[in-house]
Amino acid sequence: MMPDQLLKIDKLNVYHGSSHTLQDIDINISNRPKAILGRNGMGKTTLCSALMGLTKAASGSVFLDQTDISSYSPESRAKTGIGYVPQGRRIFRSLTVIEHLKLVEKKDSRWSIEKIFSIFPRLAERRKNMGDRLSGGEQQMLAISRALMLDPKIMIMDEPTEGLAPTIVDDVVELLHSLAEHEIGLLLVEQNISVALEVASDILIMLNGRIVDQVTAEELKSNTQMQQKYLGINFA
Amino acid sequence: MKLFFIVFLNGLTLASLYFITACGFTLIFGLMRTVNMAHGVLLLLGAYIGYEVVEMTGFWVLGIIAGGLSCALVGAFLQAFILGRYQGDELRQTLITIAISIILADFLLWAWGGLTYQISLPEMLQGGIRLPLLNVGYSVVRLTLIGMAIVVGVLLWLLIAKTKLGIIIRAGVDDREMLQALGFEIKKIFIIVFAMGAALAGMAGVIFGSALSISPGTDIQFLLSSLVVVIVGGMGSVGGAALGALLIGLAEQYGLAYAPTYGVVFTFLIMVTVLAFRPQGILGRAEQ
Amino acid sequence: MSRTLLLIVVILIILPAFISDFWLNQILTRSIILGIAALSLTFLTTYLGVVSFAQITLAGVAGYTIAYFSPNTTGLGIELPWLFAVALALLFSTLAGAFVGAIAKKSVGIYSIMITLAISMAFFYFTRQNYSIFNGWTGFSGITAPVAFGVSLEDSLVFYYATLLSATAAGYLVVKFTSSPLGLAVQGVKDAARRVRAIGIPTTPVIIAAYAFSGFIAGMSGVLNVWQQERISSFSVGLGPTIDLLIIAVIGGMRHPLGAFIGAITYVLIDTFVIDLFSRDRFNMIIGLVLLFIVMAAPQGILGSFLSAQKRIRKYDNNAIKRKIKNDCEI
C-alpha cells in the first residue's frame, strides 16, 4: 500500500536573484498521479529541480513518505526514493545505453537491466550505442529506465513527451499508466494537456510561480474556458 | 640523420613525462572544471618525497609509490577541505590553487633548499643500450620512461572505458548535476579523482627526478607544459593529453636541436594554430 | 563615491609635502604604477569576464619599447625623441593586447587564465632567448626618464605627479570606455555572448577591442615602470610579476577601478614592511597566505568588503531612521 501522503510540499519558495520564481508552493501527492500544467517559463522545471535539491529553496519544506528531506542533498534525495526524469532528458552523451543502466544498477532493486530490456526492447537493440546517438524517443525511454532502476517511491517527470513523435507519446503514456501498478507515485509536469489528462487524475495549474488552481482531470476536460485562460489552448 | 632520430627519441621521452603529468591535470579539469594551478608543485613534492624514500630504502619503485601516494593524500585533503567548499565557483578555486602553489612551493624551498636532486635509479635502468639500426647508445631509463607512459595511458584508458568508476567519471564529465540526481555522492567522487590526478603528478615527479633531475622551477616547467598540452590536445581528454604531449614534446626537442634561440616559438605557434582552428583543442569537445 | 575619489586625489596631491623620499618613491609611486597595471586586469575581469595573465606581458611590451628607443647602457636599440618612444610603446602594447585578444577570443572564465598564462610565458621565454631585440635575460639597463616639456621626470616629485596624472587618466579612460557604446557591448559579451551576437554585434571585434584597450592601460604602467626602475629584463615579464599582479587585483577587489590601487598599496606595504617582521626569505609564503585568506574570506577584495559593509551600515541607518520616524508619528 502506498501512503496517503507520499510527497508533501509545504510553502516552498525559490528565488533567482531578485525574481521570485516559486511562491508558496503547497502540493500533496498521494497514490494518485498528479500533473502540473503551465506554459513556458511558469516555474515548472524550477519546481522539479528544487524538489530534487538541485536548486536551493529559500524557504519551505519537502516531505517524502513522512521524512523531512528539505535539508537533504540531491544524492540523498535520490537515495530516499525520488526518481528524476529531467526536462530535455539529460542523457550522458559519452555513456552507452548499457552503461547508463549499469551506472544505476542496484542489487535489491525491483528493476533489473533484463526487466528494463523486456519493457523497452528498443533499448536492448541499441545497448552499445552512445547516449548522443539515440533518437529522442530512445533517450526518453532511457531516461525513464535510469530513474526506475533506482527503485523510487515517486517519479518526478518534467515534460517527458516534449519533442516526441505521436506514436512514441502513446508508448510513454502507457508506461506512465503502469507506474501505478508498481506502486510508484507520479508528479508529471506537462505542456501537452491531453497527455496530462490521460495520465493524471488531479491537475494543478501553474502560473507565474504559483499554483493557481487545482482541478480534477474531468473538470478540466470540460472547462475550455479554463484551458484557454491558463494554458492558451484553443480547441476547435 | 642520426641527430634527427636521437632528437625524436628525446622528444618522445619528454612527451612521456608531459603526458603522465598532463593526464592528472586534464582528469581533474574534465570532471571538476578546476584548473589546478598547484599541479606543478604537487609534482615537485612527489619528486622530493620519492627522493627521500629511495635514499632511505634503496627501492626505486617504492619511491614512485610513495611520491604518488603522498601527493594523492595532499590532493584529497585539498579537495575535501578547501576546494570542495567552493564547488561551482571555478575562478575562486583556481585562485585558491594559485595561493596553495605559492605557499607549497615556498615550503618545499624551505624544506629541501634550492639544490638540484637526482633520484638514484636501480642498476637495471642505469647506463645505456645500443639501439639497433641506428647504432647509437641511448639511456635505458629514457626508454623505460616511454614504456611507462604507454602503461599509464593504457591503464587509464581501461579505468575510464571499462570500470564502474570510469563510467561514473564520464557521466560526471557530461552532467554533474544529473549524476547527483541519480544518487551519486559527487563530493566523494571529486575527492577520488583529485587524488588520482595528484598521484599522477607525484609519480611523474619521481620519474622525472630519476631520468633527469629536479630543483625549484621544475614545478613551473611542468605546470606550463601541462597547460599547453591540454590547450593543444583538448581539455578533459586523456587521448588529447597524449596527442598534445607528443606534439609539444617533439616540438620542444626539435626546436632545441635545430633552432635553439627560437625553440619556444614552435610551441607557441602550435598553440596559436590549434586555438585558431579548434578553440576546444584537437580532441576536445566544444562547450555546449 | 565621486566625492570620495576627489578627496583621495587631493590628498595624494598634497601628500608629498609630508613624506620622505623613500615613501614617495618606493611606496606611493611604485604602488600607483602597479595599480595602473592591475587596473588593466580588473577592467578585463569586471567588464569582459576574463582573467588575463598577460597584462604584465603587455606592460612589458611597452617597457621594452621604451628601453629600445631610449638612451641605455646596453648598446642596443635606436634613440628616438621621448614622445615618439612613448607613442610607439603605447601603440605596441595596444596591438599586443589586440593580438592576445585574437588568440584568447573564444575563451571565457578559467580557459582565459590558461591561455593568457601560456601566452605570457611564451613571451617570457622568448625575451630570454632573443638577443637582437630583447637582449636575452639581462635585458636593458641605464634607461633614464626623459626631460619632458622642460622638467626632468628624473626628479622624484615630478615623476610622482606624472604617475598620479597617468593613473587619473587611466581611471578616467576606463570609466569613459565602459560607458561608451563599445564598452557596453563588451559588458554584453560578458553577460551573454549569444544574445549580443543575436542583436547583430559580432563578438570577436568587441573582445579584441577590450583586450587592446587593456593593453593600452597596461602599456601606460609599463612605460612608467621602466622609467622608475631604469631597467627592464626577462624577469620583469616572468611568472613572479604576473602572479603578483593577480594577487594585487584580488586583494583590492575587481569591481571598482579604485580596487586596483588599494590592492597595489597593500601589496607594496606588505612587501616593504610586514616582511621584515618575519623573514624576507618567506615572502612568498606570506603573500600566498594573504591571497588564500582574501580569496576564501573576502572574495570581493578589500574595497569590495568595505563597500558592502558600508551598504549594510547604510541600510541599518535607514532602518533606524525609519523606526525613529515611525515612533515619532505614533507619539
Ligand SMILES: Nc1ncnc2c1ncn2[C@@H]1O[C@H](COP(=O)(O)OP(=O)(O)O)[C@@H](O)[C@H]1O
Ligand atoms: N538558473 C536560472 N537563473 C535565473 N532565472 C531562471 C533560472 N532558471 C529559471 N529561471 C527563470 O525562472 C522562471 C521559470 O523557469 P522554468 O522553471 O524553467 O519554467 P518552466 O519549466 O515552467 O518553463 C523563468 O522566468 C526563468 O527565466
Ligand SMILES: [Mg+2]
Ligand atoms: Mg520547463
